[in-house]
Amino acid sequence: MITQSYNVVGVMSGTSLDGADLAHIKLTVANGVWQYHIYGAETIAYTNEWVNKLKTAIDYNEEELKALNNDYTILLSSFINDFIVRHDLTDLDAVCSHGHTILHRPQDGVTLQIGNLPQIAALTGQKIVCDFRVADVALGGQGAPLVPIGDRLLFANYNYCLNLGGFSNISFEENGIRLAFDICPVNTVLNFYANKLGLDYDDAGAVAAGGIINKELLTALNSLNFYTAPYPKSLGFEFVKQTVLPLVEKYNDTPQNNLATFTEHVAVQIANVILQKGIAGSLFITGGGAYNKTLINRMRQLMPQLSIVVPDDKTIQYKEALIFALLGVLKLRGEVNVLGSVTGAPKDHISGVIYSV
Incomplete structure (x- = not known):
């Protein structure tokens, strides 16, 4: 029996705006059976200024959203870098990040998760797997749920x-x-x-x-x-x-x-x-x-x-970070990570983008 293992960080920012969840995770698979272990994990809180930005961004115009996306990508990169240093992580296979949802109108073909710009790979020095919802919406799915x-x-x-x-x-x-x-x-x-x-x-x-x-x-x-x-x-x-x-x-x-x-x-x-x-x-x-x-x-x-x-x-606090870590690993393996039966897309498919350093 061949066991394959992956050393990754999962990153998730949810609608409750309490902060970004980061978790160091080991995922292993043997004969199609997956197991996980969550090592260090923490929620890095947003400042009041960032909470207000994320709350009001739904009303931003296109230029304001572009600027916010850029600024948030820099912020999220700093969270990832600090987490890696604090937990003394080495030899990561990838950082798998959801980003933060600002717009989600799948009926209009619109979903935007900020923090998924290509520069995040250079800013962190890590392989990044991210932006998991866009491909599903493009296929006609809801882009959710991905868990x-x-x-x-x-x-x-x-x-x-x-x-x-x-x-x-x-x-x-x-x-x-x-x-x-x-x-x-x-x-x-x-x-x-x-x-x-x-x-x-x-x-x-x-x-x-x-x-x-x-x-x-x-x-x-x-x-x-x-x-x-x-x-x-x-x-x-x-x-x-x-x-x-x-x-x-x-x-x-x-x-x-x-x-x-x-x-x-x-x-x-x-x-x-x-x-x-x-x-x-x-x-x-x-x-x-x-x-x-x-x-x-x-x-x-x-x-x-x-x-x-x-x-x-x-598991209570970091399940979503765990599962986005899994989605990223499945993307790296070229395996289905989105189920059309739950999103309404016409087929199961592989979603997400990979940014290499």
Whole structure:
């Protein structure tokens, strides 16, 4: 049996804007079976200035976006360089980076992840594999979700894989086909209302637990058209900014009650998806929302037939960095790293670009 191994760094910046996740990962494959080990990993926080830039970039014009892309590529390169030095990394096969999503309108053929300019290879002195979404959108896919290939190859023991980040997304097998889609916003909205209380986030869902659910608002949220649309489907911050936040604000409730109501909304939408499938078994949860005890407890109440599994801290926090590391390695191997069954593309394909030093 021949075992092949890869020494890589995975890099991911999500919609929650807490920072860029970097993880040093060893990926091995033998007889088609993949295994991983996460070594050093950290989230490098954005400055307040960068958070504001990334929040408002959706309204930038083309020239402003070009400048932002250039500046962010330099910033991300510095994060990668600092991470490599701090963790004393040598002989890396590649740095596999998602970048940061600014625009995502696949229905218009548009998706933009900044930080994926060719200069990143020269700035880091590393082989870079990046820009994984563009090719799928060009094929007519949603450009998302990309994580399900990793769920299939690394987490096949679980019936469902759920990520609770800026948005919730789920992945599962049905009749031998991997299906996946975004369910609803999570931390993009919860953090917005936590920020109004002077908090970075609602720690463990404690504020939500003390709020009162606004049933009228909850009904309105649960009635949004996105939730009855067929999958594959995906969400971007545009949906939050243009649809969700204006709806919540219309009810003029307190931030505490908005947190309570939206937490209930998230639990209900996730339960709706899983209960509709009617498959008992195990639900594997990662992402920052896995620490939201109020949300997780409510999900357990709504889905008592499921075994809800919350893994170790590194896997919770760095699963997406891990899977983008895997996508990069699959690209290097010339193997499929995007599943058309989940993105809506007409075929499985190999996505991403490689920049060599």
